[in-house]
């Protein structure tokens with residue numbers, strides 16, 4: 001895990017909005033509730049994963065429908 005630590009050196013220590021100090025690994029500012037940059041990035045990743053999951057489910061459903069209609073014309 002030593003390499004990942006180098007990527008975290010740009011760690012946000014203060015809130016972007018109110019400049020209040022943030023606790024380590026905080027997702028939200030305790031003072032004003034602003035999301036930290038790390039949390040924003042995690043949300044973006046989560047949305048991407050969600051979109052991929054929806055596409056995957058759609059493909060599976062389409063695949064099953066296709067197979068089903070071929071077996072039962």
Ligand SMILES: [Zn+2]
Pocket residue numbers: 015016017018019020029030031032033034
């Ligand atoms: Zn704040």
